[in-house]
């Protein structure tokens with residue numbers, strides 16, 4: 602795992618956006634695995650700015666999002682379909698037909714999940730998978746106890762995940778209890794992972810992911826088995842890491858004061 606610790610959130614987000622832009626420049630036909638959530642809001646706005654500055658094109662890029670709420674149609678304002686349209690897809694030149702999210706309102710969620718897996722394989726597989734991390738160590742909506750070999754499927758959201766995401770809904774009781782999510786095994790199949798965590802609320806999950814045992818109790822810890830995983834953190838998210846000095850010694854240039 603490559604652990605990059607930045608003095609502040611702005612620098613951490615800027616580096617993550619830069620990494621995505623570099624991958625698209627190197628391979629304009631990149632298949633991106635995309636994530637949602639508060640951290641990604643900042644990341645997508647930094648990426649859109651970078652794309653404009655550099656004249657970078659998403660015309661040949663394709664994308665697969667990690668997850669969608671069960672029961673929400675793509676037009677629902679709190680769906681991840683809407684989130685992605687508003688934060689990224691409407692702001693870059695990615696063809697809509699190249700973008701994929703699981704359909705949480707599908708009649709047959711099992712078939713939808715199997716089809717999503719097939720589509721990823723048909724696209725040639727994910728080149729770069731973006732990830733956030735939940736306070737409980739989830740990646741995608743793979744909550745603790747998720748099989749580390751799991752594929753796209755329906756998961757029940759924990760109470761803490763429901764509480765964290767309820768503010769995105771008009772009323773807390775509208776928050777779905779289920780989601781359709783890529784599995785941990787699906788994520789592991791990607792050629793490269795980039796996980797971004799910001800803020801002290803993520804510190805203990807980050808420490809469990811990087812320095813704890815590989816365990817379904819912290820699904821993000823499976824990244825210890827990934828051949829190419831980069832973890833981008835601000836100082837607060839890195840604050841519980843025991844070997845923090847070592848990570849900063851390995852990549853000192855990442856942690857310079859402005």
Ligand code: PGA
Nearest residue numbers: 638639640641733734735
């Ligand atoms: P957040 O969510 O960026 O809103 O903190 C991350 C996650 O739960 O994966």
